[in-house]
Amino acid sequence: MxxxxxxxxxxxxxxxxxxxxxxxxxxxxxxxxxxxxxxxxxxxxxxxxxxxxxxxxxxxxxxxxxxxxxxGQGILLRAESSFHLNGWCDSDWDSCPLSHRSTTGWIVQLGSSPVSWKTKKQNTSSASSAEAEYRAMNAVTKELLFLKNLLHELGVDHEGPMTISCDSKPAIHISNNPVFHERTKHIELDCHFVRDEIVKGVIKPFHVSTTNQLADILTKALGRREFDAFLLKLGIRNLHAPT
Structure with missing residues (x-):
């Protein structure tokens, strides 16, 4: 687009x-x-x-x-990929000019290949970009827990915490801070289960720069150069191209 x-x-x-x-x-x-x-x-x-x-x-x-x-473009599932689950989450704050709601985008990779992804307009308006990013972390955490349970049913145990890559330092700070304060009281309480999963060691958030945020491709229209670069990083290839 x-x-x-x-x-x-x-x-x-x-x-x-x-x-x-x-x-x-x-x-x-x-x-x-x-x-x-x-x-x-x-x-x-x-x-x-x-x-x-x-x-x-x-x-x-x-x-x-x-x-x-x-x-011929499609997802390449490499045989040598690990069974580690890594989530990427991003949001485009106030992206809808009519409802002023933000857009959430997340991708979950199994090893280096995407296995689950979604773009959705948030149900409520966010008062800040940090709140919008935190809602995106909430969405990808739910998907990670679901996929971990699915792998367990298939006989695959996920070793170590699942990782979440987010380009918002305030959102990561909110998820790591065990103290509720005035700035986060307006966020629904069910979003704060992200913090509980971090305490349990189930997930671990990491900060990435905006230029390396793979979920950026799901929240806004990018230029051709950035779009193609993100596809390569996501593990999407032209399967009909000569090797």
Whole structure:
């Protein structure tokens, strides 16, 4: 998608027959189950299923052109990868110009390959970027616990704490601080279970720079160079390319 494009503020004419747009986005939703690179674009396009406009249709066609140029692109599951679970979480604070809600994006890697990912607009407005990032940590922690239990059911024991990579130092500080204070009282109490899992040693947060935050690809439209670089770091390859 084009950088800084605000499809929510599109003022073009409404499509006379929205069924074509709905069918196309429905197919893209199906593809996003195996294509993490489509997740953010599909998340944005699916917001306008009720009354799509011409700008929304053109943005959807751009995704189709991208797909035609990357038919062999997919997730590479390396045989030598470890069974360590690593989560990446990020948020785009106040990203929706209409509801002023933030967008959460997270990816979970098994070894070096992504196995679970999601982009979602947060249910409530966040008063600060740190709060939005903390909600993203809450979401990825739940997914990590689920995948750890799933591995255990399959006979694979996860050794050591699972890691969470976050580019917000305030959010990491809140999760590590055992004292509730005025700045965090407005955050729902159920979000603070992240802190309990850190105390138990189940997860361990790490700070990463924004340029190395892999979940950034799920929260905003990036430039072509940054987009391609993140795909390589995520373990997404063109499986039809000659070795």
């Amino acid at each position: 084009d950088q800084h494009q605000q499809l929510a503020l599109a003022k073009g004419p409404v499509l006379e027959d929205p069924s074509s747009y709905r069918r196309l986005v429905g197919r893209l939703i199906y593809l996003a189950a195996t294509r993490p690179d489509l997740t953010y674009a599909v998340h944005i396009l699916s917001r306008f299923m009720q009354a799509p406009k011409e700008d929304h249709w053109l943005a959807a066609l751009k995704v189709v052109r991208y797909l035609k140029g990357t038919l």
